[in-house]
Amino acid sequence: MIKRFFVWAISPMGRIAVVIAGMFVFSLAAFGIYQTQQNPNPQPIQFPHNLHVGLGIQCLYCHPGASKGPSAGLPTISKCWGCHQQIAKTQTSPKLKPMLDAMNNGTNFVWAPVAKVPEFVHFNHRPHIAAGLNCENCHGDMTKVTIAENPQVMNMGWCLNCHRERAGDDEAKLIKLTDCGTCHY
């Protein structure tokens, strides 16, 4: 069987077919690699997290929803402006130009969310903060990154590892934290 295939493969039509098949496989692989190398959606401004956190601004100042409800929230332009209007460099710096333009035109930043879960997962920030987790437990150390990036794959195994660990020997808590209906509905 295999011998017959090789006999066919060295015939002129066979060679063409093998080359076409090889090109097909190669282009598929190249396309796949190209897809994984895509940059995420660009942010409206090259926001340096390390600088802001380094100045001592709390995460909850710009993302206040995290302690109150499901969504941590992304700041609006007026929140940026609250501090930046007192900074002289805002008027001159080319890096801050998008913010100045947005403020003058009355538009707003459309941030590109970085830490995302699929739509069939319902994540709530509040109980996680209330359980004593810190932002950097999931989002990484923001003093080390400029534009926010997601330090880990936020998949179900990652969630459940932590849920199981924190439930410990408490049977009722384990049932609640590993129940499908806690996140999927």
Place this chain on the structure above:
Amino acid sequence: MTVDLNKLHAVGAIAEEAEGKWGMVIDMDLCTGCQACVAACAMENNIPYVEEVDAGYGRSMHWIRTERFWEGEYPEVKMSAYQPMLCQQCGKAPCEPVCPAFATVHSQAEQINLQVYNRCVGTRYCANNCPYQVRSFNWRDYQDSRVRPEITILANQFNPDVTVRRRGVMEKCTFCIQRIHKAQDKAKSEGREVEDGEFTTACAQACPANAITFGRIDHPESLVAQLARSPRAEHHLEELGTLPRVTYLKEG
């Protein structure tokens, strides 16, 4: 009425589930068949409308429907009570053991039947095994604006707390688990237990006649548990041993 669990082979985990946690009482005397619950449920849970052709195939999607029955021969017909029918959240649910993907599982924490949309592969075994016929299947991408351009504007009224289901997924009443979670979350943040009547399901909230009551069936003092002890109480298809959580109050 007491249920002999051994007769139902409902031992172990399922025997505990016979207790139930959340329950509903529907008073068929009060129901006027106005369909407000149907509309409220569709709004709350992002249930799509299917069009004429699909509805003709019996593919219309509702998590709750109002059933009506005629008694007698035409023209001497008498309308019996309206009967809202929704997922009974059975303690021993026929839909659960038939799912090959474990997409319909029993929630141990909330004691209700879950449908895990991302696990569902769409075999529809559960719907075929459901004696109450309350499961609905997404035959098309009803909520995708690329498939149905007319849905684009409607997409603005989606409930963000509920998944928008895609094609090939079974769905059913969840007892508004998003509201349960919201109430539990609020109560926990205030350091207390969820109070009776603090929240309710969308259908119960919309009912103008207060025919639907929702609450903790395992708390004897809650309104829903008191109503469920009424002599008018009955469970549908009780003889199948499904241990339904929805109690109907028949005509007195």
